[in-house]
Amino acid sequence: MDFSNPGQGLASAGVEANVLGSASGVSTQTLSLGDGGSITVYFAGGIHNGPNADFVVFENAFFDVFELFAELAFIDVGSNGTDYARFEVDALNPFPVLPFGTLDPTDYSGLAGRHASPLGTGFDLADLAFDPLVQSGTVDLTNVRYVRVTDVIGDGSTVDAIGNPIFDPYATAFANGGFDLDAVGVIHVPEPTPSTGLLLGLFALFASVARGSRTRGPAGPPLSLSAILVSTLLASPALALTATFDDLGLASESFENGAGLSGGYTSGGAFFENVYTASFDGFTGFAASTTTDMTTPGFGNQFSNITGGGAGGSAGFGIYYLTGRIILPSVLTVLGAEFTNTTYAALSMSTGDAFAKRFGGATGEDEDYFRLLVEGIDAAGLSTGIVELMLADYRSADNSLDYVLDQWTYLDLSGFGAIKELAFGFESSDVGDFGINTPQYFAIDNLVTTPEPGTALLFGIGLAGLARRRAPGR
The missing domain is CATH 2.60.120.1350 (Protein of unknown function DUF4465)
Structure with a gap:
């Protein structure tokens, strides 16, 4: 629950199933990762590099008067489940954040958790075009299958792309410490078949507007799940869990x-x-x-x-x-x-x-x-x-x-x-x-x-969580 004090135990709020399906927008229906903990979300249908944001990560941040209570996370993507490219991060806030403190979301980019629920942080795969793993073809931006969400340890021990310390609320030594993942939603999928698109579109038309977590920052405007449904009517089918031990x-x-x-x-x-x-x-x-x-x-x-x-x-x-x-x-x-x-x-x-x-x-x-x-x-x-x-x-x-x-x-x-x-x-x-x-x-x-393929289509834009790696919470 506290990276600096492992004896306090592990973050224990939520289960992997809480990240299945569409974002709930309910703070108690998330999965808490703890200090440096991570979960890998698998997409059977893949994610494709299209215009603007290609997928969205939902957390349960909220505004307190003028600033945001936000727990942040790194985002990595992969095609083979082994090699991952990480979105570049910039952190401009040089000051520690107290356990229940707030922060200015515009001080950060490239991290999930930068918008208040029910919005989500959008990520554009094109931003990874010059990553060495993408350049070598190891990570295929036209067919990303894995999204890994890793909590930022908010004491400044983790840094951005140029070595600046990253601060978010710390220490949060309680059961629901760390990044609280609600869901991951896909915008662009690789060449879906007409029948798949029709089924998922029908699902979207009848689905209630889902509510997600927070996004923020200079990387672009926040994306609501309803906007995603209207713009694409498509989602990655199915997804499941990975036993990582x-x-x-x-x-x-x-x-x-x-x-x-x-x-x-x-x-x-x-x-x-x-x-x-x-x-x-x-x-x-x-x-x-x-x-x-x-x-x-x-x-x-x-x-x-x-x-x-x-x-x-x-x-x-x-x-x-x-x-x-x-x-x-x-x-x-x-x-x-x-x-x-x-x-x-x-x-x-x-x-x-x-x-x-x-x-x-x-x-x-x-x-x-x-x-x-x-x-x-x-x-x-x-x-x-x-x-x-x-x-x-x-x-x-x-x-x-x-x-x-x-x-x-x-x-x-x-x-x-x-x-x-x-x-x-x-x-x-x-x-x-x-x-x-x-x-x-x-x-x-x-x-x-x-899930079975027939069941998978009914998941719509909600994403399935795969292998959680839970580390000491905060």
């Missing part, structure tokens, strides 16, 4: 193996089963971790993964062992997730240990493999298919092509269709009297779920 509040170099849980935990709206056995402090199903040990072999290092961190440079990730399922909050489409080996499993396969062989054998010629099986389960409990990922493969005639997976790898799971659960299994060439000898672990991050 950073929303669990784990400290650095720590893990949760189930000792502090009751049957599992929830990240990004998905429930990860966990069975904890106190007698030997062990678990099956899913643990969560931020540990970074890439080099220590053996069971004692079962909570690290071989990349040394979460996908995309994040801290948190999930660890799976032996058996357990992911249970979705409703029937959803799982777009995919990122997977890699745990350090324990990777080093066991690479060098062997007391329980499992070295893959390839002494000569390197043994045709070993370790395969992950991911299965979709529908609402009736029936399988909708199995997708495979090779966690190690030594079956090539060319030994130089043999590998143990040592990087985060995206696995497309959208072919399962509408499902309620994910189940997992393993196959290995190293099998003994008691089954598979290879440590039956994997690491997982960024599990992305989205």
Whole structure:
């Protein structure tokens, strides 16, 4: 709740679902990010660089006499979920702002939260044209899929494009501290089909005028959601949540193996089963971790993964062992997730240990493999298919092509269709009297779920929130 005092705990006001749909304009129906906390919003239909503002971020700022009570946020956009370009920020206010103090919104540009509710801050993708990631094509301004909203720590420790300190109310050490996200609305989408445009236009005609959060500053006039509906009648379809594991509040170099849980935990709206056995402090199903040990072999290092961190440079990730399922909050489409080996499993396969062989054998010629099986389960409990990922493969005639997976790898799971659960299994060439000898672990991050396509169209201009990263609030 206070960046300088982590012992106070995390911001806890709101849930990810509060950013789904259109902006409510209700201060209690937002998601508080806390000091430096962030949420990534995913758009299945994308955002396109059109004339003027292309999307709008809504917060719950309000005017107090002549100035604005505003909590501000950086805005980054990406096309692949890993690389992000940030809108340039200018901050002209050189003075700290008290916890319940106000500020002049015209002193800031490039930040969300600069207009009073029910307005929102518009962002023009053209402003990113000279960003190196845009220049290289890594971020495609004609097809932006991710918008990341990150709270500004208002004590001046975060700075603008030329190094000026950024001040907003600080310290706000309470449950709803930090930027309070109401919604993200899309103005320009990539080449929508006529049928999609018609459905979304009809929705807009019947929707009540939505109310959003605040915007402000010299970057242009405020945009109301009603104006957006009139000007475009289009929105990004659907959106969903991402299980990033950073929303669990784990400290650095720590893990949760189930000792502090009751049957599992929830990240990004998905429930990860966990069975904890106190007698030997062990678990099956899913643990969560931020540990970074890439080099220590053996069971004692079962909570690290071989990349040394979460996908995309994040801290948190999930660890799976032996058996357990992911249970979705409703029937959803799982777009995919990122997977890699745990350090324990990777080093066991690479060098062997007391329980499992070295893959390839002494000569390197043994045709070993370790395969992950991911299965979709529908609402009736029936399988909708199995997708495979090779966690190690030594079956090539060319030994130089043999590998143990040592990087985060995206696995497309959208072919399962509408499902309620994910189940997992393993196959290995190293099998003994008691089954598979290879440590039956994997690491997982960024599990992305989205509503069924038919439901997605009905979301209209309201945007879905994806993976929240909640940091200590303020």
